Amino acid sequence: MKQMIAGATLLAFLFTGLSLKAQPDRWQQRVKYTMDVKMNVENHRFTGKQRLEYTNNSPDTLYKVFYHLYWNAFQPNSMMDMRSRELGKTVLPNGRADWDGRVRDRIANLKPDEIGYQKVLSLKRDGRALQYKVVETILEVTLDKPILPHATTVFDMDFEAQVPVQIRRSGRNNAEGVDYSMSQWYPKMCEYDYEGWHPTFYVAREFYGVWGDYDVTITIDKRFVIGGTGYLQNPNQVGHGYETPGAQVTRPAGSNLVWHFVAPNVHDFVWAADPDYKHITQRVDGFTAHFFYIENEATQDTWPQFAKMVPAAYAFIKAHYGAYPYKQYSFIQGGDGGMEYPMATLIMGNGKLNGLYGVAMHEWMHSWYQGMMGTNESLYPWMDEGFTTFAEDNVTFNTIDSLKGEGAHAGTYNGYFALVRSGLEEPMSTPSDYFSTNYAYSLNAYPKGAVFLEQLGYVIGAKARDKGLLNYYADWRFKHPNVNDFMRVMEKASGLQLDWYRMFFVNTLKHVDYSIDSVYDKDGKAVVRLRRIGEMPMPIDLVLTATNGVQVMHYIPLSLMFGEKPQEDDSMKRITHEWWAWTHPTYEIQLDIPVSEISSLEIDPSQRMADIDRKNNVYKP
Structure with a gap:
């Protein structure tokens, strides 16, 4: 045998x-x-x-x-029947009952x-x-x-x-x-x-x-x-x-x-x-x-x-x-x-x-x-449904011209943001049957799970993330990997520490929310103060567009990463700054031009960071 x-x-x-x-x-x-x-x-x-x-x-x-x-x-009266009927008593913020529409009370009848x-x-x-x-x-x-x-x-x-x-x-x-x-x-x-x-x-x-x-x-x-x-x-x-x-x-x-x-x-x-x-x-x-x-x-x-x-x-x-x-x-x-x-x-x-x-x-x-992969979906539904949604978005976006528009993953980010706004969000570490609502399960497992991967590309670079996905397939198929197994693959592919990313995004309800707090001149140079409003820390891509049209990427690694991602966009110069300590709510950088020569500043113009309030990510004089 x-x-x-x-x-x-x-x-x-x-x-x-x-x-x-x-x-x-x-x-x-x-x-x-x-x-x-x-x-x-x-x-x-x-x-x-x-x-x-x-x-x-x-x-x-x-x-x-x-x-x-x-x-x-x-x-009738099975666990599936009773669970469905009980969840159907919950009224969602949109006024609808939290049924699984396919089940409802059909088993009881x-x-x-x-x-x-x-x-x-x-x-x-x-x-x-x-x-x-x-x-x-x-x-x-x-x-x-x-x-x-x-x-x-x-x-x-x-x-x-x-x-x-x-x-x-x-x-x-x-x-x-x-x-x-x-x-x-x-x-x-x-x-x-x-x-x-x-x-x-x-x-x-x-x-x-x-x-x-x-x-x-x-x-x-x-x-x-x-x-x-x-x-x-x-x-x-x-x-x-x-x-x-x-x-x-x-x-x-x-x-x-x-x-x-x-x-x-x-x-x-x-x-x-x-x-x-x-x-x-x-x-x-x-x-x-x-x-x-x-x-x-x-x-x-x-x-x-x-x-x-x-x-x-x-x-x-x-x-x-x-x-x-x-x-x-x-x-x-x-x-x-x-x-x-x-x-x-x-x-x-x-x-x-x-x-x-x-x-x-x-x-x-x-x-x-x-x-x-055969991950235990009952414990880690997002590692299957979320990863699958991420891949589905990429496959359809890259093979059907009519689907190309605002981006492959725009819908998944919108789904995650809707979950946050609903007040029904639960940690992704919640086992699939134990979510308090069908709504929370669905948006955690599918959109938020997909955001986990796309945002990971922002943290370590899309090339490292994509290399890691192929390594994950090669190393872990037919072996029931868990979330730590996946994170170790990504750490090896990127050379960065990522335990913080898993803990914040999977195990907690802490959110990403950064803003451009203020911009002012000091000794003839612009100083930009950034503020972390949310409780989840992240590295920062800040793109400066000068009035002459020149763009510069100001990249701020996160202390918890113990490293930095490679430059992703060769069309602009990148300046790497000292790391931002996750304990500190503000961070300042000095530009080499005065405020008068700034056309715009934007945090994460790629919009891969799941910032729950993007309105304060842009500065225009």
């Missing part, structure tokens, strides 16, 4: 041709799922057999294991044939029956014998499930008519890492999983077309656009069809099915993109056009965030908006082309920050 694990890990790295030297060493648990499910499309239920080989690569002895039973959330459930019928370990307890969306299993460090054991499970009416991510008959969006559909082993077990209840959002290999066989009515995670092993028996070019499709007799998928080195498996799916493909650099959609007036042109846009998008993604390591990716119409999974995404698909493209790029970028 150890040889298999090492080989799989090595193969994953060789996919991209990146060097293996100097990689961080962090143990990972390992799983190998073999599942056989039989779907009844008449009553929306299926039975399943699951064999799970589990390898304990940790130094710890395990006395329990935990599984996720996600679909048990879709029952589900009938018995509409709910979701996952029932474990039997569970054995190495042939011996085990005792277990269902705690709503978590299965707690007491082991008859502990799993020793570096040991492998086998769990065999029989289970049955009912597909819920589509409410959140999973379900049947979504708003666009897709019959089955099959995410979180199987009992899934919880992650055990250096922080211990993570039996996180399915209350609202975000996931965490163990990397491994999946071998999944699905038997379903032969009218249905399936798209999802993994490589189809019997394409010439299935057809539906999977068949080898020129091959004759030979389907077995009977009303059902068996689909056999294999997925290597992933932490989840999703599939969707509909009898009306149209399946097209697009060859991209090193892999094939698959597209599954219901063809109608809204989709017949947009999805084929979208498919043709993917190669250019990937060229940008590969250069800036790293290579996609698998040989296939599927964009599938389904779900409730957009939801990422390894090797596939479920997205709503009836919108206009730019909207479809933007959602698809966001979900695809999750393949990097959720699919490959």
